[in-house]
Amino acid sequence: MPDTSSSATENLNHLIIIANDGRLGYKEAAEYAENPILKASFLRYATERSEFAGELTALVTAAGTAPENGSGPLGALHRVWIDIKTSFTAQNDAGLLEDCIRGDKTAVSAYKTALEDAALSADLQLVLKRHLRLTEDALFDLQQQSASSH
Template structure:
């Protein structure tokens, strides 16, 4: 498929929307790590934050490959979910590990929803679908790990 300027704008908007939720996740996990007492959970949260940072770079590289800059401006129709991580920061003030884990679950569910919406975009190129699918699989795996912490 040849990418028209309109399609390119749509793809860049979609990718920028993913960057927004990844930025939120990175900040969310960094905040969560600062507020939990459990060293193992703190280490895991910092690892998830590093993973989100890596995902951001991968998507920025794709935007740059399309000839666009990665300075985010709105994130398009996916931007509405962007607030999920931001809105749950209040949970972190109590240092209540269960509340923090619940907030992380909420953030990951929002990220999964946003990624699944992105994959429905017909303008995406095969390599972009592969990248988004790979990141989505990792986010889903992280969600399973976080839910397991809640059980223990």
């Protein structure tokens, strides 16, 4: 990765935390989902978020910086996934969908904020735009599933 500013690296680390939290949230949702199609969607999105985290971690490491491991002050903004995990025990599929939608809205917002950083190289912008597009696609899918379940 080309010379990466500290703000770009901070944004990438922020997104690593979001991706890790999303992976855990989707994995947890899949465990509680009753609908097999919904369960498969949650597992697919958990895998996707894991791939995002791996890709972002590699970019931060290539810049010569230690990547976030999912803890620290940046993670405080994404405790929505922790709230989701603690509320799963009494939820049905509709509640799981709503919680995952809320988490992906947080992720979309974070990607849009990160993309506003003028210090991002063109290569980094491409990666983040791809992650954003896939997250928006997942969000749309979840919203459609939620609408059809009501």
